[in-house]
Amino acid sequence: MIDVYTADTPNGVKIPIALEEIGAPYKIIRVNLSAQEQKREEFLKLNPNGRIPAIVDHDGPLGGPFAVFESGAILLYLAEKFGALLPADPRGRVNAIAWTFFQVSGVGPMFGQARFWRRRAEVNPAAIERYEQESARLITVLERQLRDTAYLAGETVSIADVAHFGWIDVAEVYAGVDLSTAPSVARWREALRARSAFQRGVAAVR
Ligand SMILES: N[C@@H](CCC(=O)N[C@@H](CS)C(=O)NCC(=O)O)C(=O)O
Incomplete structure (x- = not known):
């Protein structure tokens, strides 16, 4: 247990x-x-x-x-x-770990900062601009990757997808990101939302 x-x-x-x-x-x-x-x-x-x-x-x-x-x-x-949740081939495995690091060092902190500044009335417009722009840039990185693969580290779901999901699920609300400009990310998000294990995992903390 x-x-x-x-x-x-x-x-x-x-x-x-x-x-x-x-x-x-x-x-x-x-x-x-x-x-x-x-x-x-x-x-x-x-x-x-x-x-x-x-x-x-x-x-x-x-x-x-x-x-x-x-x-x-x-x-x-x-x-x-x-x-x-890790590809069997050694290159896929390292890619999954790299995209997981990308999430914990980039997407999480930047979206978190974007949300922090967007929610404050006494905002510093430069801070909002900085973190919204960086969040949007990170989405373009994911978009480029997901144009070629079903999931972040290839054709199977990995820890990289799990790490990103909760953040991309709230991308619009947290970071003001427009996912209509990132169709591959939007397609990936829908595919993960439809998985019953993802639904159960999300429901477990609600
Ligand atoms: N790098 C950490 C970040 C964890 C994190 O920021 N957790 C937030 C919730 S999403 C938290 O515990 N916030 C409460 C606090 O900072 O006191 C990880 O990936 O585990």
Whole structure:
């Protein structure tokens, strides 16, 4: 059994979606972000960065409970543990990891900043412009990739798709991105929205 510490956010849906795709049993432990539960001492033992998601695998490496933090690391840990969500060929595997890093270092932080500035009345227009433009640019990078492949790392769903989904699902609302200009990204998003494992993963945190 894997305990998933999470909340209803774009990062929070990643691990339930992955575990649904894998078909592994898990338990959701909700973290109330508004109440700052993620900054409590008990939680910092699981994730020193004080953010969701984090997991505890009760059957960790060498036996016994093992905590993992950072969504990209958790996705990779689960993919390797269960032999799923990573292409079998070595090049596809590295591509999946590269696109996962692209999400956690680029799409997540930039969309997050775009949302932060767009929601404030006392906004700095330059900040909004900067993060909206960078979010739009990142979408063009994804669009170029998805013109040639069904999913980010090839013809099968991988951790890279799982990492991106929650963020692209809210791209318009968070970052003001117009997905009508990115038809391949829009097609990919619809394909993932239609997958029952993605639907169950999202529903698990709602
Ligand atoms: N790089 C981290 C980012 C995690 C993250 O930013 N989580 C947000 C929710 S989407 C959070 O916990 N925010 C609460 C806080 O910052 O205190 C990851 O990919 O796991």
